[in-house]
Amino acid sequence: MTRPADDPPREPAVHPPPIEVHDLTVSYDKKPVLWNIDVAFPEGQIIGVLGPNGAGKSTLIKAIMGLLPIESGWVKINGRPLARERRAVGYVPQRESVDWDFPVTVADVVLMGVYGRLGLFRRPGRADREFCANCLEQVGMATYADRQISQLSGGQRQRVFLARALAQDSRIYLMDEPFAGVDAATEAAIIELLRAMKRQGRTLLVVHHDLQTAPEYFDSMLMLNMRLVAFGPTRDVFTTQVLHKTYGGRLTILSEAAEQVAGTRR
Amino acid sequence: MPDPSFIPAFDFYQHCVVPWTLNFADTAGTVLLGALVGVACGWVGSYLLLQGLALLGDALSHTMLLGIVLAALLTGEVSGGPVFIGATAVGLIAVLAIERLHTGARVKEDAAMGIVFTSMFALAVVLLSLFAGRAHLDAQHALFGDITWALAVKSNFLGHEVPTDLLQMAGLVAAVGLLVRLFYKELLAMAFDREFAAVQGLRPQAFRYGMLAVLALTVVGAFNSVGAVLVVALLIVPAATARLLTQRLPGMLLLAGLVGAASSLIGFHLAYWLEVSTGGAMVTAACGLFAVTFLFGPSQGLATSAVRHVRLQSRMSQENVIRHMFKLKSRLPPTPVDRRLLRRELNMPWWTLGWAVWRLAGRNMLAIPGGTSNELQLTAAGEHAARRLDRAHRLWEAFLVDQVGVARDHVHPTAETIEHLLSEQLVERLDDLLGHPVTDPHGAPIPRSVIGDQGPGVFILSKMRIGDRGRVVGLIDGGVSIAESGALAATNEAGVTGAAARATAMIAALKIPLGQLLTVVDRNAGDESWSVELADGRTIDLPHRLTDHLLVQLLDEPSPEYGDVPSGPASAAN
Ligand SMILES: Nc1ncnc2c1ncn2[C@@H]1O[C@H](COP(=O)(O)OP(=O)(O)OP(=O)(O)O)[C@@H](O)[C@H]1O
Ligand SMILES: [Mg+2]
Numbered sequence: 001m002t003r004p005a006d007d008p009p010r011e012p013a014v015h016p017p018p019i020e021v022h023d024l025t026v027s028y029d030k031k032p033v034l035w036n037i038d039v040a041f042p043e044g045q046i047i048g049v050l051g052p053n054g055a056g057k058s059t060l061i062k063a064i065m066g067l068l069p070i071e072s073g074w075v076k077i078n079g080r081p082l083a084r085e086r087r088a089v090g091y092v093p094q095r096e097s098v099d100w101d102f103p104v105t106v107a108d109v110v111l112m113g114v115y116g117r118l119g120l121f122r123r124p125g126r127a128d129r130e131f132c133a134n135c136l137e138q139v140g141m142a143t144y145a146d147r148q149i150s151q152l153s154g155g156q157r158q159r160v161f162l163a164r165a166l167a168q169d170s171r172i173y174l175m176d177e178p179f180a181g182v183d184a185a186t187e188a189a190i191i192e193l194l195r196a197m198k199r200q201g202r203t204l205l206v207v208h209h210d211l212q213t214a215p216e217y218f219d220s221m222l223m224l225n226m227r228l229v230a231f232g233p234t235r236d237v238f239t240t241q242v243l244h245k246t247y248g249g250r251l252t253i254l255s256e257a258a259e260q261v262a263g264t265r266r
Numbered sequence: 267m268p269d270p271s272f273i274p275a276f277d278f279y280q281h282c283v284v285p286w287t288l289n290f291a292d293t294a295g296t297v298l299l300g301a302l303v304g305v306a307c308g309w310v311g312s313y314l315l316l317q318g319l320a321l322l323g324d325a326l327s328h329t330m331l332l333g334i335v336l337a338a339l340l341t342g343e344v345s346g347g348p349v350f351i352g353a354t355a356v357g358l359i360a361v362l363a364i365e366r367l368h369t370g371a372r373v374k375e376d377a378a379m380g381i382v383f384t385s386m387f388a389l390a391v392v393l394l395s396l397f398a399g400r401a402h403l404d405a406q407h408a409l410f411g412d413i414t415w416a417l418a419v420k421s422n423f424l425g426h427e428v429p430t431d432l433l434q435m436a437g438l439v440a441a442v443g444l445l446v447r448l449f450y451k452e453l454l455a456m457a458f459d460r461e462f463a464a465v466q467g468l469r470p471q472a473f474r475y476g477m478l479a480v481l482a483l484t485v486v487g488a489f490n491s492v493g494a495v496l497v498v499a500l501l502i503v504p505a506a507t508a509r510l511l512t513q514r515l516p517g518m519l520l521l522a523g524l525v526g527a528a529s530s531l532i533g534f535h536l537a538y539w540l541e542v543s544t545g546g547a548m549v550t551a552a553c554g555l556f557a558v559t560f561l562f563g564p565s566q567g568l569a570t571s572a573v574r575h576v577r578l579q580s581r582m583s584q585e586n587v588i589r590h591m592f593k594l595k596s597r598l599p600p601t602p603v604d605r606r607l608l609r610r611e612l613n614m615p616w617w618t619l620g621w622a623v624w625r626l627a628g629r630n631m632l633a634i635p636g637g638t639s640n641e642l643q644l645t646a647a648g649e650h651a652a653r654r655l656d657r658a659h660r661l662w663e664a665f666l667v668d669q670v671g672v673a674r675d676h677v678h679p680t681a682e683t684i685e686h687l688l689s690e691q692l693v694e695r696l697d698d699l700l701g702h703p704v705t706d707p708h709g710a711p712i713p714r715s716v717i718g719d720q721g722p723g724v725f726i727l728s729k730m731r732i733g734d735r736g737r738v739v740g741l742i743d744g745g746v747s748i749a750e751s752g753a754l755a756a757t758n759e760a761g762v763t764g765a766a767a768r769a770t771a772m773i774a775a776l777k778i779p780l781g782q783l784l785t786v787v788d789r790n791a792g793d794e795s796w797s798v799e800l801a802d803g804r805t806i807d808l809p810h811r812l813t814d815h816l817l818v819q820l821l822d823e824p825s826p827e828y829g830d831v832p833s834g835p836a837s838a839a840n
Contacts, residue, residue, distance in 0.1 A: 066464070067461050083467075086467040091461075103512060103517075108454075108514075109458070115451045116465075118451070120449075121448060124451070
């Protein structure tokens with residue numbers, strides 16, 4: 001240790017929350033789509049992100065991952081800026097986000113999950129391959145390892161993305177609609193997997209659309225509609241009143257305001 | 267200039283051998299330079315293509331002309347450092363301008379490319395014509411290149427006079443190869459899923475700019491030999507050809523390089539033969555290779571799949587003929603069948619029937635006894651094949667009705683197709699799944715299996731038909747023969763497991779010795795048992811789980827393929 005003993009410790013003694021979002025505003029083309037989001041997610045939970053289409057759920061996920069420029073506010077992972085905590089965060093993007101005709105096999109895609117911790121110049125070794133084979137096994141896709149990815153069904157593609165995220169071996173996961181377009185059996189298998197991840201103490205932020213299953217799946221919920229409508233334990237948040245506020249009625253004011261903001265800035 | 271109306275006759279010796287013997291150094295230099303350009307373009311182009319950036323390659327190669335022209339006007343040189351720097355700089359400016367227009371001003375990406383590259387290209391052309399001569403550069407060369415001219419500029423390399431372009435391209439290919447090897451995973455992650463790569467800290471944006479810089483270098487390197495327009499084709503065509511041939515990225519890179527190099531070799535001889543520009547001929551060769559792959563490629567080739575289709579159609583019509591003749595046997599006296607009757611009942615065009623009959627006769631499945639080809643008769647081999655088809659057809663119908671729940675009158679058409687496609691193993695598995703039915707849903711008999719379970723003519727008892735006679739030859743458990751000699755009663759020992767062990771015990775209790783002759787009297791649908799009559803006149807009931815394990819050598823087996831089987835009156839096929 002070269003640091004003098006009297007230097008104050010950089011990190012606070014209390015365990016910082018896995019994800020902390022402070023006064024976050026995100027815009028596309030100067031038009032804000034997320035307004036002043038303030039939230040700190042608790043550790044070791046499966047947290048649902050709910051809201052109507054266009055509410056900004058994907059935008060929030062991407063902003064936390066540093067994939068979008070932030071208009072104002074900040075995001076901290078484990079109390080530190082994202083750039084220093086990349087290994088801590090795993091990502092399951094929406095299925096349509098890649099070209100499924102790409103000339104790689106299922107095993108190749110899953111292997112990409114370990115690229116992040118290899119560093120420049122190092123190639124994945126045998127241990128990495130075995131680890132990835134195990135991840136494929138966990139999502140029940142071991143027999144598909146050598147398939148070209150264009151030959152997979154939608155649900156199988158979703159599983160491959162999950163296996164790739166498992167290969168990242170992160171403490172925190174952000175998942176954008178992992179249940180979109182999968183059958184009941186696959187959905188059950190996926191939620192089982194997520195619960196197993198939670199039991200290992202991981203934190204999962206999951207964008208979800210089905211209100212039927214949401215209270216059963218999530219420990220906490222974030223209700224989003226361009227702004228944060230509510231956040232808290234499921235039993236407090238999943239109420240008719242909150243749902244009405246999130247999904248029904250008077251949102252047009254915000255979108256109109258956004259249009260006008262965009263207009264004045266141009 | 268060659269007379270355009272005159273294409274010289276191709277002479278292999280004159281056009282493919284002479285250039286190498288006459289002037290080896292120049293020929294080798296030209297082909298090598300072209301090949302290096304082809305390899306570099308193939309590799310860079312593969313990454314462009316996979317990211318849907320083929321158009322960007324096009325745009326950049328055009329804009330870089332501006333950089334080259336500016337550098338050439340300022341320094342008076344058309345190759346070397348300043349040109350590289352100028353072109354790369356202009357290329358990157360163009361990329362930034364395109365992205366700026368796209369994200370900032372919300373111009374669609376393709377439109378943004380169009381605007382940027384045409385304006386910069388136009389500026390370059392204007393400058394070119396204004397200052398032509400000042401920099402030994404004219405539009406013709408700039409757009410289409412000239413390999414001979416490119417080879418003329420030499421520089422000193424380890425004491426030898428070597429064409430500068432050759433040195434540059436060799437260095438570039440080595441550099442690109444090294445970069446692809448070193449940054450394979452970063453490039454793959456960037457190309458496949460840029461956001462995921464960013465999340466993992468793999469810096470896809472930096473690699474994207476790096477890739478575009480390499481693209482710029484490649485275009486500049488190829489500029490003298492093939493020009494700013496033709497280089498686009500070399501970026502896209504070899505990569506697209508390789509993509510048709512492989513499903514893996516390493517294979518694609520390898521093949522794209524090979525196609526690029528081969529285009530140079532073929533293109534050179536094409537140019538020599540037709541006395542045309544080498545660059546143009548090289549691109550033509552690349553396009554030719556693409557066309558050949560597109561038509562004859564192993565998995566997707568149009569011609570390949572057409573051939574496959576015709577083959578399947580031919581096989582299906584042949585199989586339809588023999589199966590129909592097999593069915594006619596139960597209706598008509600066992601005389602040769604009239605070809606016109608077949609045509610009418612099968613509703614087949616005469617040429618299809620003619621082809622099928624010709625092929626079947628060649629395969630020894632049909633005999634034409636009278637020699638006039640109007641009278642047809644199934645041979646033993648033909649009947650054997652027909653029974654196999656009939657069995658597949660009827661078992662499939664039974665499967666659809668029993669297990670899938672399709673209505674009885676709906677199953678025939680699909681079975682008509684599927685009978686040609688089911689494998690022997692699958693048919694037997696269907697049979698097993700259905701409990702070895704003897705009639706199909708329409709009540710017609712299902713022929714007995716034509717393949718033995720354990721050698722010719724040897725079946726498990728479950729597969730026999732009422733009236734069949736056979737001799738017990740052993741026990742079988744999942745394809746493993748348990749006992750083939752000695753008394754069956756003695757086989758119940760360690761190593762014989764589960765169902766087979768119980769079967770062994772039962773056989774011992776029933777006192778069925780090896781070699782016992784038996785005749786199937788009945789199948790009882792209710793408890794799925796088989797009634798068999800033994801040689802001594804006793805009739806006993808054998809449960810299904812036992813008959814599945816009891817191996818019986820069929821007597822009176824009609825198929826001639828099992829020549830060693832004693833044949834009885836049923837062998838009417840001959
Ligand atoms: N690339 C973009 N450029 C401009 N506007 C965008 C872009 N992506 C999203 N938007 C806008 O931002 C808003 C939020 O989009 P976002 O994709 O985050 O919604 P979402 O909650 O994920 O919706 P969904 O349930 O449909 O996935 C929408 O109004 C959308 O029109
Ligand atoms: Mg979304």
